[in-house]
Amino acid sequence: MALTRGQFVVAAALACIGCAEQQSNKTAATGANMQTGMSSKQALFKSIDKNGDGNISQDEMKSWMESLDTDGNGAVSDAEWAAAP
Numbered sequence: 001m002a003l004t005r006g007q008f009v010v011a012a013a014l015a016c017i018g019c020a021e022q023q024s025n026k027t028a029a030t031g032a033n034m035q036t037g038m039s040s041k042q043a044l045f046k047s048i049d050k051n052g053d054g055n056i057s058q059d060e061m062k063s064w065m066e067s068l069d070t071d072g073n074g075a076v077s078d079a080e081w082a083a084a085p
């Protein structure tokens, strides 16, 4: 089954959220999220949901991925992910 571009983007985002969740213990240990009180998963959602309507649209997902893809090759490498704020 072939994925459409939109389905691919959503699948990639879900994979990224899974990565963030796996790293949440490490983040909590450093106290990086103490000021916001949000889990890294919530913070990631809010950072993608630019207009704050509680939904991540394909456009929001696309612009988020493009913001991470600093070399513009259409993919987010682990180095680009690691360098993301």
Ligand SMILES: [Ca+2]
Residues within 6 Å of the ligand: 049, 050, 051, 052, 053, 054, 055, 056, 057, 060
């Ligand atoms: Ca939104």
Ligand SMILES: [Ca+2]
Residues within 6 Å of the ligand: 069, 070, 071, 072, 073, 074, 075, 076, 077, 080
């Ligand atoms: Ca890239």
